[in-house]
Amino acid sequence: MKNRLLWPILALIALLLLNLVVTPSFFALRIQDGHLYGGLVDVLKNGAPTLLIAIGMTLVIATRGIDLSVGAVAAIAAAVTCVHIGTSPDVGTALAGMAIALVLCAVLGLWNGFLVAGLGIQPIIATLVLMTAGRGIAMLVTEGQIITVNNDAYRQVGAGFVVLPVSILISLAVLGLVALTTRKTALGMLIEAVGVNPEASRLAGVRSRTIIWTVYVFAAVCAGIAGLMISSNVSAADANSNGLWIEMDAILAVVIGGTSLAGGRYSLTGTLLGSLIIQTLTTTVYTIGVAAEVTLVFKAVVVITVCLIQSPKARAALSFRKVAVS
Template identity: 60%
Template sequence: MTNPPDRSARTGRPGAPTGAVPGAVLKRLAGHRLLWPSLVLLALLLGNLAFTHDFFDIRVQDGHLYGSLIDILQFGAPLILVALGMTMVIATRGIDLSVGSTVAIAGALACEHIAGSADPGSAGTVLGAVAVALGVAVVLGLCNGLLVARLGVQPIVATLILMVAGRGVAQLITDGQIITVRSEGYHLIGGGYWLTFPFAVLLAGAVVALTAFVTRRSALGLLIESVGGNPAAGRLAGIRAAGLLTLVYVFCALCAAVAGLMISSNVQSADGNNAGLWIELDAILAVVIGGTALTGGRFSLGGTVLGALIIQTLSTTVYTLGVPPQTTLVFKAFVVVVVCLVQSPVFRAKMSRRRGRPHTRSTGTADAVGRQQEVRA
């Protein structure tokens, strides 16, 4: 008698049926949290390619990389940083509405420092401007963190205070005017290039990589998720939630300050009224699109980066398609609603049940008719 063929040699698992491994891989891939953001981003990029045939072209000019994809990365770098800090705050079941004001304050302080110096282009002046902006951002983050963690103020209320007051502070710094600076060293932060690549993209990538390393290679990420997921259990486990909450708000303010330096240095000016206006809403949307729930707990840094790139690509798509300015926000809102619905497991489940419902009803009706005929017979 011959032994049956060993299927484990073909599937990699003892006794596993043929095709089980590819099926398991596809099922795991379909359930991955980054699948839908990646597909949405790919669809937006391909949609731009349909209207702009050289959309994917990347060329080297004057020793620098140029192209639509490079522009998306460069202009999306500030949003990536702001959304990164917002992810940490949302993971603790909080929110930070003051990041836009922090962006404006950081840019205003840096430009004011450079404009008032005797040598705007020197490295010392630029480093001093960056240090002043980041130092004030730490103070702003501490204010938010202390209000939330120590005084028990609701995060949306605590950060709303700085959102309103901070915009006024930025306008006081600039005296209600647009401060223009001419400094090559400062321009490098947001509009310069290093090793043929935009420096802003390299800086944002370094911050994302460092944050991922610290939160995933140490216990810090788990502690943040525990504080947001189950605060009561965290207290019983001895986790000092107040210190962690203060830390994440300080980190969020620092990310917003770096984004403010990028924005102001790219245009070489500071506008206390419009710089970073409504960027907090785009950051929250990027976090949600990336798969991090507003209820706190588990967070996804990779999903946040994809969400920020989706929003920036959507803005590029609006200009590419020539959408009228008065309908731009409506167009973006419509696309965002579609994206959120596509990502929603509840929506997809309801749609799948609705597609299968007519078949189920027809089958049930046929069975009922058959039973009635049998009873009559």
């Protein structure tokens, strides 16, 4: 386990050091009005939605699944909440809107779970349905408009501070909760069992379907919360751009963190590292003054490098050792 995380840790340290060289003030933290500011805080804040989605994605991937629809689900959550809030400045309206959105997300997760666990459709294609249709649904909700809101309660989710930005606290809380739940109960082991061998798990009496269903619902709810963060941060819902490609970032974070797309063993710590690497990378590219769009090139390079380092075949080829082909 420790070995698996070695490379992501090194990659993250290297990126952070690079930032230190380029921007000596990168690690500096300052407190202003009781709020913590600084380069590291920015990384965490901007990475919070991705981390949140990646946590859900980790569990989905552990069951041999994948959820491509999370970006669209995030957009739907943002759209529903903002349309519900409308011009109202009330706390109650904001809370109700968010509650409605998250319940809706849970339903969408149920739908994905139904396709995967109920009908037995390949996860990548089952969630492709909602990935395609979901954005259409979000646009249907907003009628193709960008919905701006002016609601202080809602703004707290993505832009608020309790010493640290609220979004960071939410993501870390969810991470902690998931880590605790999977480790202190048998959920983690059962998820891995289902991921490694679904049929054997079924015959051992594991409620595979329930578990698969649970992780998709959880992933969708995480996506919903992330969608709220994103839209709350700018006080607007844009069905076209909210959460666009965030599923890819989340999957990358999971894979960089050492969880195999083939399912089975997973690492939440790895996912945290993966998210941080991706976000730090984005920040780094920005701070060294390259066009933000070019981040994509760096992302590609990092992904391939980390994957190559983790691939047993690549390692064997590099060290010129003979591989046992079985």
